[in-house]
Amino acid sequence: MHRLYEHNDIAVFWDSDKCRYAAECKKRSPMTFDPVRRPWIDLTKAPAEEIWDAVSACPSGALTIAHTHEIRVEMEEDNNRSAAYAGDRMIGECNYNITPSGWVIYHTGVDQEHGGKGIAKRLVYKVVEVAEKSGGKVIPTCSYAAKVLSE
Ligand code: SF4
Numbered sequence: 001m002h003r004l005y006e007h008n009d010i011a012v013f014w015d016s017d018k019c020r021y022a023a024e025c026k027k028r029s030p031m032t033f034d035p036v037r038r039p040w041i042d043l044t045k046a047p048a049e050e051i052w053d054a055v056s057a058c059p060s061g062a063l064t065i066a067h068t069h070e071i072r073v074e075m076e077e078d079n080n081r082s083a084a085y086a087g088d089r090m091i092g093e094c095n096y097n098i099t100p101s102g103w104v105i106y107h108t109g110v111d112q113e114h115g116g117k118g119i120a121k122r123l124v125y126k127v128v129e130v131a132e133k134s135g136g137k138v139i140p141t142c143s144y145a146a147k148v149l150s151e
Helices: 024-028 048-056 119-133 143-150
Strands: 002-007 010-015 063-067 072-076 081-086 089-099 102-110 138-140
Touching (some): 024 048, 048 063, 072 119, 102 119, 102 143, 119 143
């Protein structure tokens, strides 16, 4: 399971397949990471520095974190994509087709000037989260998406 949580300037990624439930995150930021709450991660409950510290202490790599850089990432199911915006300008997208076999992610791209900010990963996680919640299997034919989902 892949989940993306965003609040103010931070985006937190969680990959449940890697999570060892050792709760190092909860020890460092108990209000943010609460395994009995749904959703179990709530970025509104603690300062960004505390959350950053907790994510950095995750021993398994299940949690990762990035700044949002004031870039919005939105799901646009009518267009079969997630899209990233700087103000009104679209600066990246992750495209998919829903097939009988599953959600085929075939392209992810971000404008070069916005590279290295974690935006492409947010785009992929956005699509995967929605696909997983709808019970769809994710099939990444895009090499970037495949890398994100296997790292
Ligand atoms: S610290 Fe990482 S591995 Fe441990 S419970 Fe939290 S997310 Fe899972």
